[in-house]
Amino acid sequence: DSTIGILGGGQLGRMISIAGRNMGYRFITLDPNPDSPCGQAADQQIISSYSDLKAAKELADSSDVITYEFENVDSNVTSLLEKTSFVPQGSELLQITQNRIHEKSTLHSYNVPVAPFLVIESENDIHKAVDCFGFPYIMKTATGGYDGKGQWIISSMDDIPNAIETWKNAGKDMIIEKFIPFSKELSVIVARNLQGQTKTFPIAENIHINNILHQSIVPARITAEQQEKAEKISLKVAESLQVIGLIAIEMFLTNDGEIIVNELAPRPHNSGHYSMDACITSQFEQHIRAICGLPLGETSLLSPIIMVNILGQHLSEVLNKISRLPPTAKLHLYGKKESVENRKMGHINFLGSTIEQVDQQIKELQIWT
Template sequence: MEVIKPGSTIGILGGGQLGRMISLAGRNMGYRFITLDPTPDSPCGQVADFQITAPFSELKAAKELADSSDVITYEFENVDSNVASILETTSFVPQGSTLLKITQNRIREKTTLHSCDVPVTPFMVIETENDITTAIDCLGLPYVMKTATGGYDGKGQWVIRNQDQISIAIEAWNKAGVDMIIEQFIPFSKELSVIVARNAHGQMKTFPVAENVHTNNILHQSIVPARITDEQRKTAERVALRIAESFQVVGLIAIEMFLTNEGEIIVNELAPRPHNSGHYSMDACITSQFEQHIRAICGLPLGDTTLLSPIIMVNILGQHLSKVLDKMDQLPPTAKLHLYGKKESSKNRKMGHINFLGPTFEQLNQQINELQIWT
């Protein structure tokens, strides 16, 4: 693969916060950026050299992006995979469209992971209304019903805990109008994630395992290092590396996992891009996930991912933003604030995050609690 050197232009499909942070990291390395997003003055557009404001599905806009870019990447997986596929034929899209297509659909994702002997949550595809009832015999209760496409932060998901809720599941399935999947509910002790970088030369590096805490199905905190055993950490990293190698990833892939009560590692979901649970790397690792992504897609050697300090990353949602701004003078001197430049703040919308760095988890947790922002 030819190295895409600094001074070149990186095109980004998507103008959200991940694109913004990719651009900020890449500017330090000397790259230029152009983004395609339907929202004017998007978070990425604010820091890029230029924004094309158009729907992701508009081929004319995609061609304009391609004509202006030396390499194209995507910053979230709900961009149009058909557009990415077409761009592959005329432009350099090192991530490709195949992995994007797989991860856009939970059925394809689970089936592909299972075929690679990766431990996944037992599942079945809903083909008829009767499957929602018979899933009890196959998977037991409780189970989780999910839309195959489009869901994130808990959207498009229903936890069915007893027979009385079957009617709710059937009603949701009839209204959804999309393919759906049922997964066995896994009792777990922790939710983990591992981000792997892989370049076109096959070099791979993992970031430290993150322990993730969710509130109302939205990521609240990422704690690093994760409070797990060394053997559990090694297992999580091995599984993540196997996935990155099996899928021939170029760029980043985030693997979300469950650590079961029995100590097993089970893969839940994939994201073929930088990930919310990797934001801690911006301040706590020698190389951030965003710089690493640029290195990978541009054919550069991957950077060192050594953790420099224990850290807790805390998301700032719409309902937290005013408190954060009011209490900026109370933030510890080792806390790093990152805001995304979104114009409209609404409940549960991710507006930014704070990285709290310090010597111990206990000290960091105390700092967070004393601020009383997330209570």
């Protein structure tokens, strides 16, 4: 009966714990929120900040394996824990993926295609980007961004004074990226275990609304050739980084059929939640297998599926229409008490015989309109 310690208390940790408890593991979690989604599902919780070294040591003392479910846990704490405890994912992967500059430079050094970018070192670089990339371009904070927070689209000369102000006031490193006109956004989750075995999950086609993931459609509506290219790049990323556990790779499929990597997440990913109901092995089980040295499980797709996120503004409508959900729909809720706009409260996996049929079912519910 091994115990797995989880740094972070969100829904990803919750779903790792639920999968792992079915496999006989015990869980202990560290999060400042006493009512966190993961804390509710774990056997034991430590309530403190991620940078509280004493609390992290307490977690380590009770755990056989330590994992993180969130890339903004304190990488200094993780690197200290790593010296005395078993942290198979390691702190280096965390450091790389916490910072877009580090992440993009590392990918570039492995010859993985990324959007052309420049690091802003002076006001002048914001002007220089016009010559380098043309309009529009995107300015992003190097750290701490999610759901499109900490990014600005610069569309014309008129936006430049504001962009300069924003950069000056941010007090954070920032990068500028060329805007990539894409036909689709895709993601691939790769697992790599302690023995170095790798396995990819089926590619998801992701639809965002206001920069927040709305739907993941699987199988993605792309050609076999595009699929092969995306998988090949993803495996290269996982191998080059010597990942242990999961890595999610967000990509753009450009208008000319090229794959460009947007960003990485060293953990289970929202776009992989479909695997809970459409694969023999879910991403959460696979993560546990990978970090515990078990062989990886089968990941082939059992059924077409669309995962739809339930945000705070959708929850009451979902609950009102709960009796109208098709019998092949699987509802997952994260146990969050406060339903706040744009907060991820849960998701529904809609399974069916074709994507068109599933899409029709979702439209008829009129929840996400």
